[in-house]
Amino acid sequence: MALSLGFAAPPLATPRPRRARAAASFRASASPPALDRRRRRPQNAPGDFFVDHRCIDCQTCRWMAPEVFKRVDGKAAVAAQPISEEDRTKALQALLSCPTASIHIEKPAKDILQVQNMFPLPIDTHLLPGVYLCGYHSQDSYGATSYLITHPDGNILVDSPRYTTKLANNIEKLGGARYMFLTHRDDVADHRKWAERLKCERIIHSGDVENVTVDVEWKLTGNGPWTIGAGFELIHTPGHTEWACNWTA
Template structure:
């Protein structure tokens, strides 16, 4: 069966992707289907990005709901792209990606499970594992296969097939947790691979777990937040020796107070949620909207990376983040090319507003989008009105323009309503207190 696809090409129908507004910006799906999915520009990108040339693949109107951070570049055109689309759907932690079944004749059951061909190699002995866990907000996880002990970088959803694969590839010696938001399942992996050692920034250790963060007080290696390279066990590495270090940890606080980056062979930067790549910007970027601790501190951390690269001590060709898009960067991966990439993102970061976003407020924002019929969402819409952009007032003023559907008029209306409701409630409380006082006096 043939037909005209939304992007104008006549081709066999291999399914149709659509992104719902429950999309909250994890960006994980775009790594699994980069030819099909792209980034939606924020509503006020000119104010946010200024002179940065906004390029990258354009997303198609009508393929995403207002408010979604991801849109469709084009629809699948082959069975391979259909499989990529299915994997992207499975990767989304918010269930925001929909795939209409293809009209093409695909034998039922022939595609199998979305993760059946994962893990997959990135380059050399570095793998991306797939099966991102919703408990870790869909963060990407990676595996470094090495004779002196394999390294697991952040944690995918535990499952028997993945455990068998890890066993076949030599097990796990080190469990490197880039920050506290990606630490769910750490106890399960540690128990499954006895003798493995977990690594986490000391400032990110959670003494008590909750619905959103695992307790991590039993992590074996807890590293400080000094902006200097150390080994996996925390032994300082002289800056001049950094290019020769097989593995080096560089603390990079800011996104969270204990965020860590891992450098492997001077070629791979495992960045957690500290840095990622943006095809829209055509450069490295950081997540101002999801900066949980302090944007200025995160900027200072990147400035330290720039200094290391400019001194000839730091280089990498790949950036492999937890959220956002991974990328093989232009250039040879040497210090000079790395310094240029880092200077560009630093320049961009220095022009963004200071501050942070409270994780609790962002969780309310996400929940109101994911569950639009809940009491919470109804309360948000009571203030912000119905439709796209109605939850933006929950977030700090400086971060609202990063939303794809930010409308200042809606926020102003919501805040006026909130002020009126608060004033009315306070007035009622004062009135009741006055009447109660009079009643007591009259009773005497």
């Protein structure tokens, strides 16, 4: 596999300052108990599926199952219970992908294992052949989306999904991953667990390296572009972070 990354071992980026924690409040109304936050939001439509109070409004469920989930009062809620099998499947895919496990179903879902086996999920076999949605979004990446791209020179995992054995098994059935491309510092989540399981080499721009990514194998330098094999290019796309990168194929 041709690899032209132009990497080096530059000085590490200064870690971003962490927000100071707010002073603890002892008033009972300041922070609802954890069990209360798992309760059904009153904005949900009556029925089996519901969203609890822990939702972080990351939009995952709303684009995965737009007929079921809507934004109501700043967070997701079930606007209409799924009626068709297609809508139910999409709602279960959203349930599995929710980074905070905020989506619930009242009755045990006998078809949940079938839905688990759908991931990685082909996005469009005609327009985007070989590009898969990993699902299983991570709260550590603020609910960001991860993709698997199959490539004749070795598959590429783009950003980190939440690590689960089931998803890892399914990725291996598609050929595993040779590289894990971390687009920027916010979406690294469980990158170490994936690297250990898949034996893949990780790539991130040196300007976005922090303590949690100091051991990444390939650190890009400069403004690129950089090439991985035939027809797969990494490009510098500043905006989300100064050294955020993206890919084109």
